[in-house]
Amino acid sequence: MNIDQILFCVMGFVALTSALLVAISNNLVRSLFMFFVTLFALAGLYVFALADFVAVTQVVIYVGGVLVLMLFAFMLSNKEVLNNLQQSNSKFISVGKLPAVLVAVLFAIVLINAILKAAPDTLQWVKASAQSNNIIKPTDNTINNIGINLMTRYLLPFEIISVLLMMTLIGAAHLARKEEHKL
Amino acid sequence: MEAAIPYTTNENIALLALLAVLLPLVAGIGNALFLPKQSKLSAWVSTIAILISLALAVDVFARVWSQHTASIHLQYLWFTIGQTQIVAGVWLNNLSVLMLLLVCIIALPVHIYSMAYMKGDERYTRYFAYLSLFCFAMLGLVIVDNLILVYLFWELVGFASYLLIGFWFTRDKAVQANKKAFIMNRIGDVGLMIAIGIIYAMFHTFDLDLLFGRGNLAAQSHIQSGLWTTIGHYTINALGVPIASSSAGQLPAYCYYIMCAGIILAVAAKSAQFPLHTWLPDAMEGPTSVSALIHAATMVAAGIFLLGRVYPMFTPDVLTIIAAIGCFTAFMAATIALTQNDLKRILAYSTISQLGFMVMGMGVGAYSSSLFHLATHAFFKCLLFLSAGVIIHEMSHLKHKHHLDIDPQSILHMGGLRKLMPVTFITCSIAALALIGFPLTSGYLSKDGILIQAFEWSQDKSWAYIIIPIGALLTSLLTTFYIARLIFKVFFGQSRLRHIDANIEPEAHEGDWRLSVPMVMLAACSLFPLFSFNPLEYKHAWLVNGLGGVLDLESSYHILVPVVINGVGLLVIYLAYAVYVKQNVHWLKQKGLLFNLSFNQWYIDTFYNGVIVKLVLFIGKVLYWFDQHILDGFVNALAAIGIALSKVSAWFDRYIIDGILHLITDIVKQAGNFIRGFQTGRVQNYLFTMLFIILVVYVLKTFI
Amino acid sequence: MITLSNFLLIGAGLFCIGIYIILSKRNAIQILIGIELIINSAILNLVAFGKYDKVNNAGQAFALFGIVLAAAAVAVALAIILNVYRQYKTIDPSKVEKLKG
Numbered sequence: 009m010n011i012d013q014i015l016f017c018v019m020g021f022v023a024l025t026s027a028l029l030v031a032i033s034n035n036l037v038r039s040l041f042m043f044f045v046t047l048f049a050l051a052g053l054y055v056f057a058l059a060d061f062v063a064v065t066q067v068v069i070y071v072g073g074v075l076v077l078m079l080f081a082f083m084l085s086n087k088e089v090l091n092n093l094q095q096s097n098s099k100f101i102s103v104g105k106l107p108a109v110l111v112a113v114l115f116a117i118v119l120i121n122a123i124l125k126a127a128p129d130t131l132q133w134v135k136a137s138a139q140s141n142n143i144i145k146p147t148d149n150t151i152n153n154i155g156i157n158l159m160t161r162y163l164l165p166f167e168i169i170s171v172l173l174m175m176t177l178i179g180a181a182h183l184a185r186k187e188e189h190k191l
Numbered sequence: 192m193e194a195a196i197p198y199t200t201n202e203n204i205a206l207l208a209l210l211a212v213l214l215p216l217v218a219g220i221g222n223a224l225f226l227p228k229q230s231k232l233s234a235w236v237s238t239i240a241i242l243i244s245l246a247l248a249v250d251v252f253a254r255v256w257s258q259h260t261a262s263i264h265l266q267y268l269w270f271t272i273g274q275t276q277i278v279a280g281v282w283l284n285n286l287s288v289l290m291l292l293l294v295c296i297i298a299l300p301v302h303i304y305s306m307a308y309m310k311g312d313e314r315y316t317r318y319f320a321y322l323s324l325f326c327f328a329m330l331g332l333v334i335v336d337n338l339i340l341v342y343l344f345w346e347l348v349g350f351a352s353y354l355l356i357g358f359w360f361t362r363d364k365a366v367q368a369n370k371k372a373f374i375m376n377r378i379g380d381v382g383l384m385i386a387i388g389i390i391y392a393m394f395h396t397f398d399l400d401l402l403f404g405r406g407n408l409a410a411q412s413h414i415q416s417g418l419w420t421t422i423g424h425y426t427i428n429a430l431g432v433p434i435a436s437s438s439a440g441q442l443p444a445y446c447y448y449i450m451c452a453g454i455i456l457a458v459a460a461k462s463a464q465f466p467l468h469t470w471l472p473d474a475m476e477g478p479t480s481v482s483a484l485i486h487a488a489t490m491v492a493a494g495i496f497l498l499g500r501v502y503p504m505f506t507p508d509v510l511t512i513i514a515a516i517g518c519f520t521a522f523m524a525a526t527i528a529l530t531q532n533d534l535k536r537i538l539a540y541s542t543i544s545q546l547g548f549m550v551m552g553m554g555v556g557a558y559s560s561s562l563f564h565l566a567t568h569a570f571f572k573c574l575l576f577l578s579a580g581v582i583i584h585e586m587s588h589l590k591h592k593h594h595l596d597i598d599p600q601s602i603l604h605m606g607g608l609r610k611l612m613p614v615t616f617i618t619c620s621i622a623a624l625a626l627i628g629f630p631l632t633s634g635y636l637s638k639d640g641i642l643i644q645a646f647e648w649s650q651d652k653s654w655a656y657i658i659i660p661i662g663a664l665l666t667s668l669l670t671t672f673y674i675a676r677l678i679f680k681v682f683f684g685q686s687r688l689r690h691i692d693a694n695i696e697p698e699a700h701e702g703d704w705r706l707s708v709p710m711v712m713l714a715a716c717s718l719f720p721l722f723s724f725n726p727l728e729y730k731h732a733w734l735v736n737g738l739g740g741v742l743d744l745e746s747s748y749h750i751l752v753p754v755v756i757n758g759v760g761l762l763v764i765y766l767a768y769a770v771y772v773k774q775n776v777h778w779l780k781q782k783g784l785l786f787n788l789s790f791n792q793w794y795i796d797t798f799y800n801g802v803i804v805k806l807v808l809f810i811g812k813v814l815y816w817f818d819q820h821i822l823d824g825f826v827n828a829l830a831a832i833g834i835a836l837s838k839v840s841a842w843f844d845r846y847i848i849d850g851i852l853h854l855i856t857d858i859v860k861q862a863g864n865f866i867r868g869f870q871t872g873r874v875q876n877y878l879f880t881m882l883f884i885i886l887v888v889y890v891l892k893t894f895i
Numbered sequence: 896m897i898t899l900s901n902f903l904l905i906g907a908g909l910f911c912i913g914i915y916i917i918l919s920k921r922n923a924i925q926i927l928i929g930i931e932l933i934i935n936s937a938i939l940n941l942v943a944f945g946k947y948d949k950v951n952n953a954g955q956a957f958a959l960f961g962i963v964l965a966a967a968a969v970a971v972a973l974a975i976i977l978n979v980y981r982q983y984k985t986i987d988p989s990k991v992e993k994l995k996g
Contacts, residue, residue, distance in 0.1 A: 043931070069962050148949070
């Protein structure tokens with residue numbers, strides 16, 4: 009057992025556990041903060057997948073942006089909204105959640121089954137790329153690679169993504185504006 | 192009998208007779224349909240119709256009447272059933288034209304009398320319509336040649352009598368009387384129908400000429416060793432070709448006796464013989480002119496006419512029975528008439544008695560004398576009734592004027608009318624003398640004819656047969672007494688109204704000319720010159736000779752009988768005078784068994800009412816109970832079963848058939864509700880459904 | 896060795912947990928968290944496969960794009976939740992069931 013394997017297991021365990029806690033807790037604040045932990049654990053897992061830039065981006069944007077946005081949206085709401093948000097089903101195990109549990113468990117079984125059957129390590133292109141040395145090494149400069157690819161190969165998706173962001177901005181701003189009282 | 196002048200062919204004469212019959216019918220229908228209720232014109236229509244009929248009857252009579260037995264027979268084919276052809280038509284022999292003339296001659300004065308008698312009645316027009324209907328029916332009866340038509344007119348005459356007896360139908364007594372008359376006549380009609388049926392079964396023809404006239408089939412049939420046989424006969428069909436219409440027939444002998452019984456029953460019902468005589472006294476509820484025409488002269492004579500028609504059919508045994516019935520009826524009626532107080536009832540019983548005479552005459556073989564008596568009786572009895580009508584009219588005037596509570600028809604209150612109503616007195620007396628059979632009247636000729644022939648008939652037979660002529664003799668004496676009583680009580684003495692109220696001045700006067708002239712005319716006809724130039728010998732009467740004449744037996748009865756009758760009759764008249772006018776003979780009591788028997792009409796009416804009527808009503812009640820409870824109960828039970836079945840069916844329909852429908856709709860509704868439950872509107876549910884389906888698809892694809 | 900299937904398994908686990916959260920939570924923001932979790936598991940998948948593609952580096956590039964999309968989705972979703980709250984006065988999705996504008 010290498011240290012990285014152990015670390016990987018720990019990261020994975022933390023990610024899954026915090027995700028579970030997110031799922032279990034009824035309190036919104038608690039689930040938000042558990043999500044916070046999940047995101048960090050995921051970033052760690054990205055590092056293990058040799059995607060360091062993605063990990064950092066994840067931390068910066070996701071945690072620092074999205075999660076903060078959700079926290080702000082929650083915190084800066086009115087008292088009635090807070091009260092409304094706080095009120096939720098206090099039971100832990102309830103029958104209403106059974107279908108969801110069922111579907112989730114079945115999905116899990118199906119996916120795990122598929123993954124194990126597919127044996128991704130033995131895929132053709134995976135093996136081919138492993139043999140042709142197309143594999144990312146830990147010593148590679150991924151930022152360079154990503155930058156060049158973004159500007160050349162993936163320019164179109166890049167531009168579209170920016171347009172999308174603009175649309176989102178305008179749309180969200182419009183949706184959330186204060187209603188003028190129309191007579 | 193072809194004549195040189197074309198319009199007097201046989202066919203034309205028959206058509207004239209037919210016209211004489213149809214004219215009153217036209218008048219009657221015209222009165223009934225076109226004239227208002229109280230129109231004087233109706234009387235003139237009827238009277239003129241009967242006058243023209245009389246003229247035609249005289250014409251026909253003159254042409255057909257002869258001393259021989261020729262006759263005119265006009266026939267048409269009426270209908271055909273299978274192989275049988277029934278012909279109908281007119282048969283004019285001496286008897287037919289005599290009756291035709293007689294009915295017209297009697298009907299004319301009655302019409303004229305009715306014009307004045309029924310004046311002011313509120314159903315004047317209807318009276319004359321009925322009267323014309325009756326004349327049509329009676330005239331039709333005498334000229335038809337076919338037993339079916341005889342039956343038809345027989346019933347029609349009975350029906351007209353019913354209408355006229357109950358003319359004042361607002362009176363309960365009149366309604367009871369006409370019901371009684373009709374029912375008793377119907378009993379006779381049943382007998383006649385059975386007789387006609389048997390005659391047809393035997394002879395296969397309805398034709399009177401063939402049966403009793405020239406063909407003489409009836410006389411040629413005989414009874415032998417329990418069988419009634421006849422020879423076959425030919426009929427002449429429409430082309431004049433003789434065809435055999437029956438072969439020799441044979442029936443058991445009892446059929447003959449049943450047929451005779453049927454005929455006798457019909458005669459007894461129509462001519463008021465015992466035991467079906469009780470309707471005639473009650474029929475006096477009708478107007479007096481009706482009584483005069485129908486119940487004295489013509490309709491009741493229809494029975495005698497029928498006997499005359501079928502006379503060749505009878506064997507001597509049956510004739511003896513007929514004579515016995517007639518004699519008994521005559522005697523019984525005469526005894527009853529002795530004590531009655533109602534003027535019209537006395538005359539009604541007198542009619543029954545005289546009809547009994549005629550029936551007895553037929554029975555003893557005095558065929559022509561009997562019909563002669565029918566003719567003379569018609570005149571004087573009609574006259575008696577008409578004068579009774581005038582008297583009753585005057586009595587009711589007195590009743591209204593002095594506000595008395597008397598019966599205007601009762602002779603107990605009359606008296607002394609001789610001086611007040613002379614014409615009525617004289618005509619009524621002439622009629623009474625004719626009824627008694629006094630010499631110089633027509634009644635003498637006819638009644639003595641019957642009596643003499645009755646004695647001659649009985650002289651060859653065993654001693655028991657003498658009872659009949661002796662009975663007839665006694666009846667004649669009783670007749671003398673009661674009619675003398677009537678004349679003396681009504682016309683002689685003082686008015687008995689004074690016994691009620693001493694201050695009454697009885698006033699009476701003759702009616703107008705329409706009441707008097709017919710009576711005078713009939714009185715003239717009641718005397719001998721009309722019938723014979725010899726007032727003492729009935730054999731020379733032209734009527735008797737025309738109807739077959741009599742055997743010229745010179746027995747001592749020819750002298751004995753008239754002398755005895757008239758001599759004792761004079762004594763009886765004097766006795767009546769002494770009892771009722773002088774009132775110094777009092778040994779005729781008004782109490783005792785004989786008086787009660789006579790006064791209550793021999794209790795026959797009581798017997799009928801108590802026994803037969805009650806029995807019939809009881810049977811009616813039983814049948815009614817049966818009909819209501821059993822027949823209707825059966826029908827109701829069926830209805831109840833139907834209703835129960837329908838209830839079962841309704842239950843079935845509601846719960847099972849509708850239930851299936853409801854079940855289907857409920858299933859659909861539940862299915863719809865169930866499926867609608869998926870449309871919750873919640874996003875999470877939709878997502879769940881989606882994922883679930885994906886899982887299912889994956890699982891199915893992987894493992895199946 | 897950390898095999899590819901390890902990453903994929905973790906990703907599958909996260910995905911299922913996300914599914915569970917979406918289906919069973921009564922709070923719209925918690926559902927939003929669930930959606931984020933699912934997107935994150937997808938990004939993990941991309942990154943895990945991206946290790947074997949150095950030339951195109953498609954895995955990591957598209958992972959970046961995925962993060963951007965997730966952020967956009969959150970923004971718009973929050974705006975929608977705000978509107979829903981204004982209309983229905985609740986953000987419980989099981990109460991938002993009527994189609995009223």
